[in-house]
Structure formats: C-alpha cells, structure tokens
Amino acid sequence: MFGYLLTRLWQSIILLVLVSIIGFAILNLTPGGPLSQFALTPGMTQEAMDRIAEQMGLNRPLPVQYLDWAWRLVQGDWGTSYRDGQPVLSVIGRHLFATLLLMGSSTVISIALGTWIGIRGATHRYSLFDYSATIGAMVALSIPTFWFGLVGIYIFSLKLGWVPAGNMYTIGDGSVLNYLHHLILPSIVLSLVNVAIWSRYMRTATLDVINQDFVKTARAKGLRERRVLMKHVVGNALLPMITLAGMQLPTLLSGALVTETVFTWPGMGRLFLDSLGYSDYPVVMGLLMFSAILVLLGNLIADLVVAAVDPRIRLG
Amino acid sequence: MTAITSAPTPWWRSRGVRRFARHRLALVGMVMITGLTLACVVGPHLLPYDALYVDLRARFSPPLTGDHYLGTDPLGRDLAARLLMAGRISLLVGFAAMLLSTLIGAVVGIVAGYRGGWLGASLMRVVDAFLAFPSIFLLLALAALLKPSPFVITVIIALTSWMEIARIVEAEVRSLRERDFVQAGRMLGLSSAHIMFRELLPNVVGPIVVAATLTVARAILLEAYVSFLGYGIQPPLPSWGNMLNGAQQYLASAPWLAIVPGIAITIAVTSFNFIGDGLRDALDVRSNEHT
Numbered sequence: 001m002f003g004y005l006l007t008r009l010w011q012s013i014i015l016l017v018l019v020s021i022i023g024f025a026i027l028n029l030t031p032g033g034p035l036s037q038f039a040l041t042p043g044m045t046q047e048a049m050d051r052i053a054e055q056m057g058l059n060r061p062l063p064v065q066y067l068d069w070a071w072r073l074v075q076g077d078w079g080t081s082y083r084d085g086q087p088v089l090s091v092i093g094r095h096l097f098a099t100l101l102l103m104g105s106s107t108v109i110s111i112a113l114g115t116w117i118g119i120r121g122a123t124h125r126y127s128l129f130d131y132s133a134t135i136g137a138m139v140a141l142s143i144p145t146f147w148f149g150l151v152g153i154y155i156f157s158l159k160l161g162w163v164p165a166g167n168m169y170t171i172g173d174g175s176v177l178n179y180l181h182h183l184i185l186p187s188i189v190l191s192l193v194n195v196a197i198w199s200r201y202m203r204t205a206t207l208d209v210i211n212q213d214f215v216k217t218a219r220a221k222g223l224r225e226r227r228v229l230m231k232h233v234v235g236n237a238l239l240p241m242i243t244l245a246g247m248q249l250p251t252l253l254s255g256a257l258v259t260e261t262v263f264t265w266p267g268m269g270r271l272f273l274d275s276l277g278y279s280d281y282p283v284v285m286g287l288l289m290f291s292a293i294l295v296l297l298g299n300l301i302a303d304l305v306v307a308a309v310d311p312r313i314r315l316g
Numbered sequence: 317m318t319a320i321t322s323a324p325t326p327w328w329r330s331r332g333v334r335r336f337a338r339h340r341l342a343l344v345g346m347v348m349i350t351g352l353t354l355a356c357v358v359g360p361h362l363l364p365y366d367a368l369y370v371d372l373r374a375r376f377s378p379p380l381t382g383d384h385y386l387g388t389d390p391l392g393r394d395l396a397a398r399l400l401m402a403g404r405i406s407l408l409v410g411f412a413a414m415l416l417s418t419l420i421g422a423v424v425g426i427v428a429g430y431r432g433g434w435l436g437a438s439l440m441r442v443v444d445a446f447l448a449f450p451s452i453f454l455l456l457a458l459a460a461l462l463k464p465s466p467f468v469i470t471v472i473i474a475l476t477s478w479m480e481i482a483r484i485v486e487a488e489v490r491s492l493r494e495r496d497f498v499q500a501g502r503m504l505g506l507s508s509a510h511i512m513f514r515e516l517l518p519n520v521v522g523p524i525v526v527a528a529t530l531t532v533a534r535a536i537l538l539e540a541y542v543s544f545l546g547y548g549i550q551p552p553l554p555s556w557g558n559m560l561n562g563a564q565q566y567l568a569s570a571p572w573l574a575i576v577p578g579i580a581i582t583i584a585v586t587s588f589n590f591i592g593d594g595l596r597d598a599l600d601v602r603s604n605e606h607t
Contacts, residue, residue, distance in 0.1 A: 022445055150564060154571050291449065
C-alpha cells in the first residue's frame with residue numbers, strides 16, 4: 001500500500017511538471033508573448049519594450065525562465081493580476097467556494113440520479129426504460145450545456161418564475177435557503193452530461209457484478225432480491241465509479257465554466273472569462289494551472305480511495 | 317460444366333454494413349446529418365432572403381412571419397438563412413478539426429504503441445498531461461492569445477481533442493505489436509515506418525473510424541462553446557455558436573434566437589454520436605467506454 005502510494009505520488013509529480021511545461025509554452029510561444037500587454041500602450045518604443053523585457057527577465061534563455069517561473073509557482077507566488085494588482089492565488093481563492101459549491105451539488109445530483117438510472121437499466125435490461133435511458137444519455141451528451149441552461153432559464157425563470165435566472169444569492173439575503181434556491185437550476189444544468197455518463201458506466205458496472213459468483217451465492221442463500229441488490233451489487237458496482245468521478249473532473253470544470261457564464265455565477269469560470277476580457281493573463285494562466293492541478297489532485301485522491309476501500313487491491 | 321465461381325460479396329452486403337444498417341439509431345443519425353448537410357449546402361440558395369440582408373423594419377419577427385420561416389434576428393436578418401450559412405462553418409470546422417486531431421492522435425498512438433519503451437511512455441504521459449486541462453479552459457486561453465479565424469479555431473480544437481484517439485490507438489497497437497505478422501515484417505527487414513503505417517495502421521482503422529466520428533461530435537460542440545463565449549468564429553461570419561452569443565439578452569422577448577441554433581447543434585452532434593455508436597457495433601470495436 002505504501003509503495004503504491006509512493007508510485008502514484010511520483011507519477012502525479014511527473015504529470016505536474018509536464019502540465020507546467022505546457023502552461024509555460026502556451027504563455028510564451030504565442031505571438032507577442034507576455035509582452036503583448038505592453039505593445040498596445042500608446043507611444044511605446046522598441047527601447048522601452050527591450051527595457052521591460054530585461055526587467056521582467058524575458059531576455060534570459062527559455063529554460064532558465066521556466067525554472068524561475070516554476071520555482072515561484074511552487075512557493076505560491078503566482079504573479080499579480082493586471083486588473084487590481086492582487087496576488088493571483090488570492091483572486092482565485094475568492095472565487096473557489098462558488099465553483100466548488102456548484103460542482104459539489106451537481107456531483108451529488110449526478111451520482112444519485114445516474115446510479116439509479118444505471119442500476120435500473122441493468123436490472124431491467126432491454127426494457128423500455130433501458131432503451132430510453134440509453135438514447136436519452138446519448139442525446140444528453142449532445143446538448144450544449146449553455147443552451148440547456150438558456151432553455152432552463154427561459155422555462156423555469158422567465159415563464160414559470162420558479163427559480164432565479166442568475167447569481168448566487170439575493171443581495172441583502174444571505175440565508176442558506178436563498179443560496180439553495182439560486183443553486184437548483186445551475187446545478188441541474190451542470191449535471192446533465194454527468195448523469196448521462198454516470199448512468200452508462202453504472203449500467204455496465206452493475207451488469208459486470210450482477211452475474212458474479214458471490215451475487216449468485218447471496219441469491220442462493222435466499223436473500224431477497226432487493227437486499228442482494230443493495231448490499232452486494234451496488235457497493236461493488238460503485239467502486240469503479242470513484243475512479244470515474246476523478247476522471248470526469250476536467251469535464252465538470254469545463255461545464256462549470258460555461259454554466260457560471262450563463263447564470264452569472266461568481267466562480268472560477270466567470271473569473272476566467274472576465275480575465276480573458278481584460279487580457280489579465282496572469283490570472284488566466286493561474287486558473288489554467290490551478291484547474292489542471294485540481295484535476296491531478298482529484299485523480300490521485302480517487303485512486304487512493306479506491307486502493308483503501310477495495311480489499312482486492314493490495315499493491316506494492 | 318458451369319463454373320462455380322462464387323461472386324465476391326458486394327460491399328453493401330458485407331457483414332459490417334448489414335450490422336450497421338440493423339443499428340436503427342445509426343441510420344437515423346445518417347439520415348439526419350445528410351439532410352442537415354444538404355440543407356446547409358443547397359438551402360441558402362432556395363430561401364427568399366440572403367443571410368446578410370438587413371431589414372430593420374422586420375427586426376425580431378417571430379418564426380413563421382411571412383417568408384421568415386424561423387423569424388429574424390435583432391438586425392432583421394433572416395434566421396433560417398443565417399442558420400444554414402452558420403451550419404456550413406460549424407460542420408466544416410467540426411470535420412476539419414476531426415481530420416487534424418485524428419492525424420495527430422493516430423500518429424502519436426501508433427508510434428507510442430509500436431516503439432513502447434521510454435519514448436512510448438513519455439508520449440503517453442504528454443497525453444495524460446493534456447487531458448489534465450479542462451478542454452474549454454485550454455481552448456479559450458489559446459483562442460484569446462491567438463487571432464481567432466476559422467483556421468485557427470480548427471487547429472486549436474484539434475490540439476485539444478487528439479488525446480482520446482492517441483490513447484485508443486496506442487492500446488490497440490500495443491496489443492498487436494508482438495503478433496506474427498509484425499514479427500515477420502521485422503524479420504523481412506522492413507523499416508519501422510513501413511511496419512507502423514503499412515502493416516499496423518490498416519489493423520487499427522476500425523477503432524480510429526469510430527473515435528473520429530465521435531470526435532466530429534465533440535469538435536462541433538467545442539466550436540459552439542468557444543463561439544458562444546465570444547472567442548471562436550467572429551461575426552459577421554455566422555456559426556451556430558456565435559448565433560447564440562447575444563441570444564441570452566433577448567431570451568424574454570425573442571426566445572427563438574436562443575432555441576433555434578441550439579436545436580441545430582443538438583441534432584448535428586446527436587447524429588454523429590449515433591453514427592459513432594453504430595459503427596462501434598458494426599466494426600466490432602472493443603469498447604473502451606460505456607456500451
């Protein structure tokens with residue numbers, strides 16, 4: 001177990017280095033590079049540009065620049081926002097809660113709904129329900145999240161007036177209920193894709209488990225079908241889902257970005273788009289790196305949880 | 317004596333084609349995408365209005381007003397004409413991005429799978445690293461740094477969607493590497509390039525075709541996302557994504573502006589997903605994901 005932990009940690013660090021190289025390459029190899037910000041200033045001369053480049057250390061060889069940048073990244077110095085001069089990490093930190101809240105509630109919905117649809121599809125294979133779920137999942141995967149959000153706002157906010165059309169809370173009302181009321185629609189919208197994916201995997205996983213010997217034994221013992229399902233099938237089918245939850249993190253983050261835009265949700269996704277609009281590249285790069293690190297961390301945690309929970313895995 | 321030469325089975329009666337045809341959803345997808353493509357190619361010539369014709373007196377006409385079958389936009393342009401012109405761009409970008417990402421993914425996958433060792437391992441770690449970035453974040457950052465044109469958008473969509481194909485091809489090639497026909501090739505002294513692209517590639521065409529079809533779906537969606545957010549295809553060139561860009565502010569007064577392009581995207585993407593699913597069954601591709 002300890003050996004597995006070390007191997008997995010080591011792999012994550014290598015990936016982190018590769019991720020940072022990609023991030024650095026995007027920042028530097030694009031036309032204009034980090035200086036493009038200053039090139040637009042009126043009355044900018046070539047000498048002044050050269051001076052800025054020297055001050056920023058941009059005339060050093062690229063590998064040296066990368067190491068310098070990466071070292072500051074490790075120390076928590078992610079640069080300062082062009083917009084308000086605040087440290088990038090604290091800007092991101094202020095928007096983290098909203099995104100985690102949205103992603104968390106959406107994950108709860110996806111797991112609950114996806115698990116139910118998946119298991120029902122597997123136990124009632126080739127039924128009308130199963131076929132509808134299969135086709136429904138494929139259509140759900142084809143619907144653009146932002147459009148689903150717009151249609152949701154049109155129906156449930158504008159026509160029916162059930163839920164607010166945007167924002168995280170009403171100004172002057174910070175109650176939990178108010179937050180929840182604002183949370184319902186965006187988290188359902190964000191769940192669409194993940195319910196589809198989750199239910200498909202859950203169906204496959206359940207079918208894999210349902211025919212195994214220990215399930216037959218449980219049935220042969222005379223356990224009731226419901227108890228067999230709940231105790232023996234679901235628990236084992238859910239195991240690979242932990243890995244899936246980790247793997248789905250990038251999709252979830254992408255979805256959150258779009259959902260936040262449609263619902264003016266004050267999270268990392270909106271911050272990303274606002275920063276793009278202001279050409280606030282330190283924050284853009286910071287968010288790019290932050291989300292990749294979040295994904296690597298999520299995958300690492302998922303793998304460790306599986307290793308800890310599954311008695312069959314005793315690696316290392 | 318009559319010659320008993322059994323004619324070779326014509327391609328349309330081969331097992332793969334029959335299995336594909338049995339897959340009703342895939343057929344539905346084929347019909348839908350053919351119809352949509354035809355409409356986008358021919359349609360604009362048949363409609364009474366040009367996609368660029370501005371008629372300020374007819375602003376915000378709801379669908380089925382006179383000859384405006386799908387209504388008009390805030391400038392009074394015919395929505396149906398714009399939708400079909402936008403379809404040309406969106407489908408073209410989706411298709412071109414698929415070609416490019418399939419090329420990158422297949423080459424990386426074959427080389428990594430055949431060579432293996434540290435080269436293969438490093439290539440696959442690069443794939444993992446790219447997969448760690450949420451694709452929309454990566455796509456937006458690149459689109460904002462570069463000058464967005466349909467060509468640039470196509471290239472960066474390809475740059476953010478080749479990894480799945482690389483993974484699938486690598487796994488396939490790795491399992492084929494020690495087979496007899498590859499060993500024979502090596503013993504005959506064939507070059508690695510010859511073995512990789514003349515011997516191994518034909519054996520992984522099935523999985524590549526399936527992944528490529530699903531990549532078209534993905535690319536159309538990604539184009540819609542970046543263009544909706546304002547960093548993709550730039551107006552006046554219409555795309556399904558950028559038609560939705562300003563639609564949210566008119567949601568209460570002119571909901572058709574938001575609803576119509578979204579339906580077009582959903583139909584196109586669903587079709588490719590259905591076709592991909594059918595091809596997976598027909599070509600008997602071992603499914604790496606859900607079935």
